[in-house]
Amino acid sequence: NAGVTQTPKFRILKIGQSMTLQCTQDMNHNYMYWYRQDPGMGLKLIYYSVGAGITDKGEVPNGYNVSRSTTEDFPLRLELAAPSQTSVYFCASRLGGNNEKLFFGSGTQLSVL
Amino acid sequence: AQSVSQHNHHVILSEAASLELGCNYSYGGTVNLFWYVQYPGQHLQLLLKYFSGDPLVKGIKGFEAEFIKSKFSFNLRKPSVQWSDTAEYFCAVNAPSSARQLTFGSGTQLTVLP
Structure with missing residues (x-):
């Protein structure tokens, strides 16, 4: 199993550009999450999904969109990039039920200039 | 809503010190x-x-943590740190009755000096 795979690892965007951060997992996990990590702020939840076709907002959803058309994939879309979205983004997944352990991807370092 | 506080932002220790x-x-x-x-x-x-x-509770690499319900605390401990323990540590909480979201603390950067 590859676990949770995120692409790209690094990206620089200009203000107003759009992009999609890809996340895929091969563990047949029901729950998937997108977090952003800012220095001294810990991880903030952007969006999450409890299964294919079901998504919901987390703590900081503004400026982002997600979709979950399959169990494996959970892409995160930035439509109009802003400097405030400069961050490290982590995708995570877990099986569900009482199995609360999160598996994290390796992260995407995004800079918006 | 739940929240998590980690008061130590950066901790610097020498090898063999307790954490x-x-x-x-x-x-x-x-x-x-x-x-x-x-x-x-x-x-x-x-x-x-x-x-x-x-x-x-005991975890990997000799770490342990104690849940003290009366103090709403879950402190992480290790009797003797190693240089390889240099990392950032995040505490997180999940309320089973919530929407199954983990709330993370702001993190503590641990630097262990050789």
């Missing part, structure tokens, strides 16, 4: 508690977790 990282949460009901670790250049991974039962 205790503080974690306090605010939530009135039953919680699940976690410590995650992020080594330099790597993704987060689970260090240990508490769901129920013995409030003293």
